[in-house]
Amino acid sequence: MAARKENPVLTACQAPSGRITRAQAAANRGRFGLVPSVPLPARTQRKQTAKGKTKRGALDENTAAGTAASAPQPKRRTVLKDVTNIGCANSSKNCTTGTKLQPKSKPTQRVKQALSKKQCSKKVPKLPLPAAGGNSVVNDSRNSEETQKVDLLAQLDEHTDLLGNEGALSLQNIERNRDSACHEAFFEARNGTDKPEFADSKAEIYTNMMASELIRRPRSxxxxxxxxxxxxxxxxxxxxxxxxxxxxxxxxxxxxxxxxxxxxxxxxxxxxxxxxxxxxxxxxxxxxxxxxxxxxxxxxxxxxxxxxxxxxxxxxxxxxxxxxxxGFHLSVPTTKTFLRRFLRAAQASRKVPSITLGCLANYLAELTLIDYSFLKFLPSVVAASAVFLAKWTLDQSDLPWNRTLEHYTSYKSSDIQICVCALRELQHNTSNCPLNAIRDKYRQQKFECVANLTSPELTQSLFS
Structure with a gap:
């Protein structure tokens, strides 16, 4: 009898060989206070185990990738202790060239997104409906509709012209914020292309800039x-x-x-x-x-x-x-402001535009930033001298100064002779200046390696 009473208990506790129903599970729960565990088939267990490992592996990869992306790149920091050393500028060549900053990630993607948002934010003004007389609408509806269509087409043409002008202005703004200092040749012949009122307005703008450079000018x-x-x-x-x-x-x-x-x-x-x-x-x-x-x-x-x-x-x-x-006066014309205009005028006189000319002129202009003695020259004079010397360095078969440059710069070749001669000495580094950041910058291929170029001797006939 005892063996018969224990048999149900053993049978209930053992793992069932077949499928368990809800009634059997409820009966077992009420009888023993537990739910028997049903073993899963071996194939199902293998699938769940593989799936779990895959998720864990993907999670680990995402975590590692996020950690690598968020980790800051090491950057060398610089303390200008050499500034406090008076004799350091003339003692050795490794005053500042020994401290090289590691390149940072290029922010070109953010700049492109900002530019695209800025351009897309421009709204086209709504076209006003043309006014039509009441009698014409009542008497002849066809004529009024044709008149409205003609007016709408005319207004669309006007707005197309306005959008074209805005696009040209936005291209100029984008060009002004390029990373590269080189200028592409986009200056074309102005005769027949620019309207007189636009030419006069540009001349007036640069006349005001030349007056402004005299007002907000540092002491030399x-x-x-x-x-x-x-x-x-x-x-x-x-x-x-x-x-x-x-x-x-x-x-x-x-x-x-x-x-x-x-x-x-x-x-x-x-x-x-x-x-x-x-x-x-x-x-x-x-x-x-x-x-x-x-x-x-x-x-x-x-x-x-x-x-x-x-x-x-x-x-x-x-x-x-x-x-x-x-006094919050930050809108001041610099050498770069005038150099941009003078280079366009210089490219107009060339049959084939030269990117090297723009790179070389920008290199010569940036060299003057380090030299304190160039503060005695106006920024427009430095820009004109940089264009003069760049043209002479690249081509000695023709005079570097012509009527086009004289018109757009407002300077004759004799007016910039002293600055051109001083700039040539700076280009050849006759004073053996150990500060080479600008020279190393323009030795790169993206600047056409213009820092390796030297200009021939200047003659008096070039300034007559």
Whole structure:
């Protein structure tokens, strides 16, 4: 009897050989207080195990990829201790060239998205319905409809012309924010292409710019007259480092030119200690980036690039000081402003446009940023001299100056002779300046390796 009573218990606890029904499961639960575990077939277990491993593997791969993408790339930071060393600019060649910044990821995708959004945001004005007289509509509906169609077509043609002009202006703005300093030849013959009113307006704009460069111009002797703790060599070391910073963050050339302009204008009015010179440099580049760039670097990035020598609060305080001292006058013509126009005029006189001409002229113009002695020349004179010397370097079979350049630059060849001669000495590096950031920049293939070119001797007949 005992064996018979234990048989149901053993039978219930054992794994069933067939399919279990709901009634049997409920009976077992009520009888023993548990639900028997049903073993799955071997094929189902293998499928679930493989599926689980696949999900875990995919999750691990996504986690590793996200970690690798979010991990910041190592970047070398620079403290301009050499600025405080007066004799460093002339002692060795490794003053600043030893500190090379690692390239940052190119922000071209963000720039393209910003440009596409900016262009798509332009709205086409709605076409106003043409007014029709009441009598004509009542008497002859066909004539009124034809009149409306003709008016609509005429208005569509006018709006098409307006959109074409806006597209040309937007292309000029895009060209102004290109990473490369080279200019493509798009200057064509103006006779018959430009309307007289547009030509007059452009001439008036550049006339105002030439007047503005005289008003907001740094002093050419502020080092001797005002500054006592910094020297010309320290200024050159700072600008040479800022050239590397601009390459690190892929800033447009206009930002670099405006940065140097802000530094010189501030130093023309304020005494500054050498410990604050690098702070002035990064603050001026921050202001210029906000004015010229589409995606300007943050304040923290400029602090990081100096190895956190200055805090964010110090940079913001210096920013307020610079802006208040300059009266928020940031719209100033630089050498790059005039060089863009003069290069178009130079390309017009050539049968085949030359990209090398634009690269060489930009290289010569940027060389003047480091040399303190070029502050005595106006930016328009420096731009004209760069075009003159670039044309003479590439082609000695023809005179580098003609009536077209004389018209668009407002300078004769005799007016820029002194600046051209000084620029040629700077190109040949007769003073053996060890600051080579700009020369290394223009030795790259994307700039046609124009830093390796030298110009022949200048003769007096070129300026007569």
């Amino acid at each position: 002797n502020y080092m001797e007259a005002l500054q006592r703790d910094i020297t010309k060599g320290m200024r050159g070391i700072l600008i040479d480092w800022l050239v590397e910073v601009s390459e690190e963050y892929k800033l447009v050339p206009d930002t670099l030119y405006l940065t140097i302009n802000l530094i010189d204008r501030f130093l023309s009015q304020h005494y500054i200690e050498r410990q604050k010179l690098q702070l002035l440099g990064i603050t001026s580049m921050l202001i210029a980036s906000k004015y010229e760039e589409i995606c300007a670097p943050r304040v923290e990035e400029f602090c990081f690039i100096t190895d956190n020598t200055y805090t964010k609060a110090e940079v913001l305080k210096m920013e307020c000081l610079v802006l208040n001292d300059l």
